[in-house]
Amino acid sequence: MNAEFDGVVFRWDARTDSDWYFTALPLELSELIRGIPRPTRGFGSVRVHARVGASAWRTSVFPGADGRYVLPLKRAVRDAEHLADGGSVSVELQVLDG
Template sequence: MLIEFEGEVWRWNARRDADWFFVSVPLELSEAVRETQTYRRGFGGVRVEATIGGSVWRTSIFPQSDGAYVLPLKRTVREAEGFGLDDVVAVRLAVVDA
């Protein structure tokens, strides 16, 4: 499964001592992932290959209470692609687990 979307970068505020940044997968695309994905890892995570700009990496997306998945954004990716808090990024996700 391959999904593409644009989303705003946001910071997880539960821990002020760490910089955890994410982009939310739109709800309708999250529902499509949930319907087609039967294998989930810890915390309900789904393994993906993420692409933003020229950066490609493997990670997991995680479900939130509102039903949307979130993609964690590594510092190395944010720095390499030059984006930060409140920026809008174009994301491509390929689900790795079948």
């Protein structure tokens, strides 16, 4: 499954001692991903290939409290693509599990 979406960069409030930043997938996309049969992984994670601008990486999306999956945005990507807390981000996502 391939998808594109726009999101907002946010810092994980539960860990104010670290730089964990994410963007939330749209609810509709999260529901589609949740419906894909796949092996169970830790924390309900789903392996993906993500692209933001010229930066591409493999990671996992994780289920959030509001029913949407969240995509971690590592520092190298945030720096290379000039992403800031509260700013917008355009993501290309390929789901690898399923």
